[in-house]
Amino acid sequence: MNQQENIVLKPIGIVRSPIKEVADDCWGGVLATIELDPQVFSPECTLGLDQYSHVEVLFVLDKISQDEIEKGARHPRGRPGWPKMGIFAQRSKHRPNRIGVTACKLESVDGLHIRVRELDAVDGTPVLDVKPYLKGFAPRGEVLEPAWAAELMAGYFR
């Protein structure tokens, strides 16, 4: 592979959330606001967004320090009862580049303020992008996953 240059990104905004501490579960009742940067954006950047039910939010898991990042394999959640999986075979926070992607229910849109439900990011998290959820981008074909994945997710959006 050719040597690749670093990618420098500027957050488009920040998460305002009642959740102040990193958590593994129970994002179901959370109502958060994405505040877009008023130095860069005007309200028309969200024009028509309220016509969708869901958005995908891309954010930086910046509470995870560099030395907590896994580059190999580990048991999800550190649970020895679940099989050891490569970091790209799980959605652990402790991943290279520390980017989270979550489909959230859109609650309301008011110019530079986007209200969402079930965003699994703590207060102050930098946001890299907000994309509307299009049905056409859902996985094509049947989705298969290992058994422990459903067990892990059982409490995630509770």
Added chain:
Amino acid sequence: MNQQENIVLKPIGIVRSPIKEVADDCWGGVLATIELDPQVFSPECTLGLDQYSHVEVLFVLDKISQDEIEKGARHPRGRPGWPKMGIFAQRSKHRPNRIGVTACKLESVDGLHIRVRELDAVDGTPVLDVKPYLKGFAPRGEVLEPAWAAELMAGYFR
């Protein structure tokens, strides 16, 4: 909003694809390989990935130049028959931070090589992350979208 620092990311790998030019449609038959960086990763980083049917690939739309980035609103695909939408209300390539996220069908995994179908990224595209697609991360609740979105997607994965 507080001043936010830039985020510096290092691609985890690169896309190898038969598609060499940026295109709007017809990603359906494309079979591409994500080559993970052998300087950073060992084969165990994909351990167990083959137990999933789909992955989400995060990549940088680096063929879009900075002056092509939209920060306000525009007609999707420049089509005046479709309503003007904010850049965060469409999935245009011409977006701040230029990150693409696509759920792809997993074809095979061989250590640092991940073969995927329907990846809408051209040859040489930097990859930021690969996440397994978990059913629990699908949108919760009914998905709604404007009518033109289905029209736009009709030829996307053809």
